[in-house]
Amino acid sequence: xxxxxxxxxxxxxxxxxxxxxxxxxxxxxxxxxxxxxxxxxxxxxxxxxxxxxxxxxxxxxxxxxxxxxxxxxxxxxxxxxxxxxxxxxxxxxxxxxxxxxxxxxxxxxxxxxxxxxxxxxxxxxxxxxxxxxxxxxxxxxxxxxxxxxxxxxxxxxxxxxxxxxxxxxxxxxxxxxxxxxxxxxxxxxxxxxxxxxxxxxxxxxxxxxxxxxxxxxxxxxxxxxxxxxxxxxxxxxxxxxxxxxxxxxxxxxxxxxxxxxxxxxxxxxxxxxxx
Amino acid sequence: xxxxxxxxxxxxxxxxxxxxxxxxxxxxxxxxxxxxxxxxxxxxxxxxxxxxxxxxxxxxxxxxxxxxxxxxxxxxxxxxxxxxxxxxxxxxxxxxxxxxxxxxxxxxxxxxxxxxxxxxxxxxxxxxxxxxxxxxxxxxxxxxxxxxxxxxxxxxxxxxxxxxxxxxxxxxxxxxxxxxxxxxxxxxxxxxxxxxxxxxxxxxxxxxxxxxxxxxxxxxxxxxxxxxxxxxxxxxxxxxxxxxxxxxxxxxxxxxxxxxxxxxxxxxxxxxxxxxxxxxxxxxxxxxxxxxxxxxxxxxxxxxxxxxxxxxxxxxx
Numbered sequence: 001x002x003x004x005x006x007x008x009x010x011x012x013x014x015x016x017x018x019x020x021x022x023x024x025x026x027x028x029x030x031x032x033x034x035x036x037x038x039x040x041x042x043x044x045x046x047x048x049x050x051x052x053x054x055x056x057x058x059x060x061x062x063x064x065x066x067x068x069x070x071x072x073x074x075x076x077x078x079x080x081x082x083x084x085x086x087x088x089x090x091x092x093x094x095x096x097x098x099x100x101x102x103x104x105x106x107x108x109x110x111x112x113x114x115x116x117x118x119x120x121x122x123x124x125x126x127x128x129x130x131x132x133x134x135x136x137x138x139x140x141x142x143x144x145x146x147x148x149x150x151x152x153x154x155x156x157x158x159x160x161x162x163x164x165x166x167x168x169x170x171x172x173x174x175x176x177x178x179x180x181x182x183x184x185x186x187x188x189x190x191x192x193x194x195x196x197x198x199x200x201x202x203x204x205x206x207x208x209x210x211x212x213x214x215x216x217x218x219x220x221x222x223x224x225x226x227x228x229x230x231x232x233x234x235x236x237x238x239x240x241x242x243x244x245x246x247x248x249x250x251x252x253x254x255x256x257x258x259x260x261x262x263x264x265x266x267x268x269x270x271x272x273x274x275x
Numbered sequence: 276x277x278x279x280x281x282x283x284x285x286x287x288x289x290x291x292x293x294x295x296x297x298x299x300x301x302x303x304x305x306x307x308x309x310x311x312x313x314x315x316x317x318x319x320x321x322x323x324x325x326x327x328x329x330x331x332x333x334x335x336x337x338x339x340x341x342x343x344x345x346x347x348x349x350x351x352x353x354x355x356x357x358x359x360x361x362x363x364x365x366x367x368x369x370x371x372x373x374x375x376x377x378x379x380x381x382x383x384x385x386x387x388x389x390x391x392x393x394x395x396x397x398x399x400x401x402x403x404x405x406x407x408x409x410x411x412x413x414x415x416x417x418x419x420x421x422x423x424x425x426x427x428x429x430x431x432x433x434x435x436x437x438x439x440x441x442x443x444x445x446x447x448x449x450x451x452x453x454x455x456x457x458x459x460x461x462x463x464x465x466x467x468x469x470x471x472x473x474x475x476x477x478x479x480x481x482x483x484x485x486x487x488x489x490x491x492x493x494x495x496x497x498x499x500x501x502x503x504x505x506x507x508x509x510x511x512x513x514x515x516x517x518x519x520x521x522x523x524x525x526x527x528x529x530x531x532x533x534x535x536x537x538x539x540x541x542x543x544x545x546x547x548x549x550x551x552x553x554x555x556x557x558x559x560x561x562x563x564x565x566x567x568x569x570x571x572x573x574x575x576x577x578x579x580x581x582x583x584x585x586x587x588x589x590x591x592x
Contacts (some may be wrong), residue, residue: 012400019393020411023469027414029437030426044435044462045443088320101307107314114325116581118530120551121574124558124567126324126333131345131367145324148317178309207419209533210555225421229537230423240429247422258417262410265417270481 008165027251034058042242057245065242066219067227067249074223077142077212078205084147085201086194091146093156094182098168108157114150119210137218146205148275152197155268160186196268199261206254218225226251336568342561351564358568368569370545371553374460378549379528379580381465387525388477396504397476398483408505409480413473419477420470427451427458427466431538453539463534463547470526475520482516483509518588525580527550529573550576 001035024077033041035053095101096108126145135141163186171181212223221229228246236242257263293415338351338357362368397405400567411543415423430437431452439449452462486509532551535541541548541556550573557568 009400012396013404016393016396016401016408020405023412023415025437026423026426026430026469027418029430033429042435045440046435046437058295088316092317095310099310099313100303101310104310107318110321110326114321116526117325117329117579118574120530120532120554121332122325122328122361122571124563125328125335127558128331128335128345129323129328130561131370144320147324148320151514170494172457178306179312182309182313200471203417207346207417207421209421210421210551212552214555216556225419228419228425229421229533232421232428233540240513243425244429245426250422252416254419255414258414259410262413266409266413266477269477 007157027255030244030251031248034241034248036241038239038241038245040246057241058249060242061245061249065227065231065236065246066222067224067246069220070222070227071222071249073139073142073216073221074225076139077223078140081141081146081205082198082201084143085149085152086147086198089152089192089197090156090160090187090190091182092153094160094186096153096157097160098162098165098186099178111150111153115154123214126204126211130215136215137221139221141213141215142221142223146208146209149201152201155197156190156193157189157270163189181219192264195261196264199257199265200268202257203254203265276431283324314460330423330441332567332570335564336571338564340564340567341570342563344563354564359572361565362569367545367548368550368553371550372547374546374548375531375550377460378464378467379525381461381519382467382528383524385464386468386472387475387520388473390520391479393472394476394479394483395509398480409476414475415470415533416473418470420533421537423466423470424534427462428538431462431466445485452545456542456544457541459543459546463531466538467528467531467534471524479513482513485532490534516586518584521588522586525584526577529577529580 023084029046029048032048032050034057035055036047036050037052037054037056040047040051092111093109096111130141130145133141136145142228167185167189168181169201171185176184180193207225208223209225212226213229214220219227224246228243228250231237231246232243277413302384319558337353337355338485339357344351369560393408396406401408431439433439433449433451433454436449437453438452442449450458452458490508491504494508499507530551531549532555535549535552535553539547552567554569555575557569
């Protein structure tokens with residue numbers, strides 16, 4: 001049966017391959033285009049491989065435009081946000097999953113309710129708040145509002161709920177304090193969930209746009225997406241090679257991280273999606 | 276939802292575990308103290324950076340707050356529902372609401388159908404290269420919308436764009452996508468479907484694991500063909516998954532912002548300005564109270580659409 005099935009399905013493979021080409025082609029074109037000259041990018045019909053590959057776009061990006069700084073900003077923000085989420089979300093997630101305390105139900109409901117609050121609702125007053133704290137145009141202003149996320153709490157709570165409760169009782173019998181039980185017994189078992197949360201948070205922070213656009217008003221505090229978007233709209237809007245090189249610099253690091261950890265990412269999406 | 280029942284059972288087991296040990300008051304107080312200590316950083320950050328802004332935003336939407344009132348938040352005037360009535364009679368906001376509806380009503384079914392078709396094909400149709408296809412289809416999801424929008428702005432160029440070149444191969448004279456008010460929104464929708472269908476696909480693939488193969492075999496013996504089995508076995512069993520995908524896609528699409536911001540600046544002729552983008556523009560002009568009221572309108576629309584989907588997809592299971 002499998003033999004005939006495979007034979008009869010050749011067209012499905014062809015169709016899926018066609019879709020795959022359509023999905024991947026823009027990225028290939030982006031990377032190849034970033035090595036082309038302006039003249040070649042304006043040719044009709046468009047070319048695939050660069051006739052005369054040049055690194056000009058990249059040297060301009062990092063010398064004339066301040067992309068080194070943007071890269072640094074994006075990295076610092078993403079690392080700090082990820083660290084905060086890993087620590088704080090696992091702490092609450094553990095409390096919600098394993099401990100018995102007054103207000104637990106309310107806390108969990110609040111977390112679930114905020115999952116639905118879109119970023120566009122809070123950005124105006126959040127901007128007022130951050131301005132009054134004197135944090136506009138600072139990296140803490142970019143980081144602080146994202147240090148915890150309801151999604152992270154939910155993910156950690158779901159994972160920790162699945163760990164054996166006996167460990168908790170065993171720890172108590174041995175006389176370990178509550179916080180010590182969390183840090184020494186449960187946290188080391190959370191590896192898979194922490195990996196998933198860490199990668200998803202890093203990706204989200206790296207790609208985050210609206211809030212950095214609002215808070216980073218001075219050029220030296222731009223993150224990569226903000227810089228790229230503003231250059232694409234501003235005076236560099238017709239320098240196609242430069243913009244494609246910029247897009248490549250934004251996409252390639254994240255693509256590399258994704259390819260290394262793709263299993264975790266996909267499992268994370270699938271499990272949190274179903275619950 | 277399964278989470279609520281999960282929480283109740285856990286609460287019960289927790290109580291059961293705590294009570295027989297007796298003299299539990301000190302132990303349980305210690306436990307509560309530990310729990311709140313663990314929750315403290317989250318609660319503080321949450322109160323300051325989420326709860327407060329949500330309430331402040333609501334308050335602000337009833338005031339005439341402008342950028343210059345930033346340092347004197349109590350000097351603003353409460354003007355009731357004026358911001359809301361202004362929004363509903365503002366032609367640009369109405370246009371933005373229509374555009375957003377267009378984006379959701381066309382973009383969402385397109386994205387979800389693509390996701391479902393690809394997921395079913397990967398799950399049942401083929402046996403080899405499954406994870407390679409899955410990986411490829413998911414790739415656009417993880418990339419920055421801004422970067423993708425920059426690339427697609429070139430792909431959609433009228434004269435030398437890749438998409439019109441490919442259309443030319445099959446004899447279609449491609450439109451001036453981003454320059455023509457009739458084609459600008461379809462251009463953005465095409466890009467959104469391309470970027471987002473991977474998420475739905477992953478979730479559908481996980482959902483399809485829960486469809487027992489035995490049911491399909493039994494139906495096949497009874498003479499049901501592939502489409503009938505999909506329609507009467509797979510689809511009903513996928514309902515909770517479908518609900519989740521619909522809700523998350525709708526929430527995302529109702530807030531679409533980066534695509535017009537980077538690709539069209541809302542044009543041509545306001546044909547692609549979205550509610551989020553107009554809110555951001557008003558914020559940029561310093562009209563904070565007005566922007567806050569529009570962000571609350573978006574919030575309410577999201578809540579209503581979500582509730583409707585729960586209603587429609589949950590019933591008659």
